[in-house]
Each structure stands twice: as structure tokens, then as C-alpha cells.
Amino acid sequence: MMTSTALIIAGVIIFWSLVGYLARASKQKNEVTDTIFWSIAAGLVVARLIFVIDLWEIYQKDWLSVLNIRDGGFNSYSGWFAGLTVLLVRAKKHRQLMSFYLKSGAITAAALFPLVVIQTLYNTSPSPLNINAQTSSGEYQSLELNIGKPVVINFWASWCPPCRREMPVLARAQQTQSDVKFIFINQSEAPTKAERFLMSQGVDLENTYFDFAGNISKSFGAYGLPTTLFFNAKGELVDRHMGELSEASLQHYLRPLLK
Incomplete structure (x- = not known):
């Protein structure tokens, strides 16, 4: 069974690959890939920062533990919000870029939807007592x-x-x-x-x-x-x-x- 983290990673990879494919002949190809990179970077940084702030009473005991992202400590909602905000702000003046993102997003969602449904049904199935x-x-x-x-x-x-x-x-x-x-x-x-x-x-x-x-x-x-x-x-x-x-x-x- 695919975990939520694996689904997110798969979604990002599919989306990035599709955008790169659609923009392969565009003059804005570099702009497209740069925008996705900075969107992902912003999402990760903000997601980690909000997670750390929420649990600051623990992290302040060991500041270096803030850098230990192996614990999977990310606030996914704030991360998605930050990443999408950067993506939309950088693309709002370029219709073609927005078109690439919307098409890629729709295809990615369609590809992952069955997996999300299966995961949801699996996670909500009754647990043994x-x-x-x-x-x-x-x-x-x-x-x-x-x-x-x-x-x-x-x-x-x-x-x-x-x-x-x-x-x-x-x-x-x-x-x-x-x-x-x-x-x-x-x-x-x-x-x-x-x-x-x-x-x-x-x-x-x-x-x-x-x-x-x-x-x-x-x-x-x-x-x-x-x-x-x-x-x-x-x-x-x-x-x-x-x-x-x-x-x-x-x-x-x-x-x-x-x-």
C-alpha cells in the first residue's frame, strides 16, 4: 500500500515531468522548470518551518534537530499553500505557463485519483480489535x-x-x-x-x-x-x-x- 508521502512524491514527479514535456519546445522552458523548482523549495521550507514552530517547545531543546528532516516533520497544508502560491504568482503574467500547469495538474490528478481512493478505502476499513x-x-x-x-x-x-x-x-x-x-x-x-x-x-x-x-x-x-x-x-x-x-x-x- 502506497503511503501518503509516496503519493505526494509521485504526484510531484509526474507533474514536473508533464510540465517539462509540454514546455519542451517553448521559449519559456527554463522559466517553467525554475518556477516548479522554487515552488517545491518554498513548499518544503514553509512546511518544515510551520511544523517546527508548532512543536517549538521540543525543538528548542536541540536546535540541530530542526535540520533532521528524516523524522518526516512537515505541515503539509501550509507547504501546499506556499508552493501553489509561488507557482501562481510566477505564472500569472504568462498564459502559456498557466496552461502548462493546469493541463499537467489535471492529468496528474486523474492518474493519482484511483490510488487515493484505494488508499482512503484501505485506511478507513475496520481495524481488528x-x-x-x-x-x-x-x-x-x-x-x-x-x-x-x-x-x-x-x-x-x-x-x-x-x-x-x-x-x-x-x-x-x-x-x-x-x-x-x-x-x-x-x-x-x-x-x-x-x-x-x-x-x-x-x-x-x-x-x-x-x-x-x-x-x-x-x-x-x-x-x-x-x-x-x-x-x-x-x-x-x-x-x-x-x-x-x-x-x-x-x-x-x-x-x-x-x-
């Missing part, structure tokens, strides 16, 4: 998701660099946020290897389970690591994040669940 994970001894244990408070499930593996980097963040959150239940499900590793890794990192986790065959992650469409799922107090899957989480991006997902 419990999952069966295995303990380190291989015994199955039923984990309830409808427990009256938010649940976070993190799929991870010790060989995964982003998993290793985000683990201390998730461990601290588990220790300090008792109003959220954190569940860690290791993917396809021997328990001794996973436990040895956690000990070497000085990370103490509760609710650690194993998915030796990868069936749990597949059932949720989590095909990359790390993937983190966010469930509301009713046990409904409301959001997901594929990739590394920082303290700020984790709180970005938890805030709506705790209101």
Missing part, C-alpha cells in the same frame, strides 16, 4: 487495542538503522506517557538477538513481542521498517508513520489522540 503476537518463548498472546486509551504499535528490527535511532525516543515516551500504551513488535528476529540489542543500547522496553513470520505487519500493510501505527481510544487505526520518529514527530501524532 486485537492482534495475536508471540512472546520471546514463542507463546501467542492476544493484545487488545480497544482499551479506552490510545495505543501505539511500533514494528522494528535491530538491523534497521532508523529503528535503532528512534528507539530511545519511543522508550522515553513509554516511561513518561502513561496515558498511551506502547507496543513493540520485532520483525522476524530471534528473541535473543533482539534482547541483546536492547541491552547493548541500554533501552528498557515494556510490551515487547515478536512477529516471526511477519503476518501482523503485513495485515496492517506495514511493508517497511520502522513503521508505527497510531490507534485511538476505541481501537481504531487513525494514522501511521513509516520511517524514523523524533520526539517532535511522535508528539505530532499523539496530540490529536490525547485531546
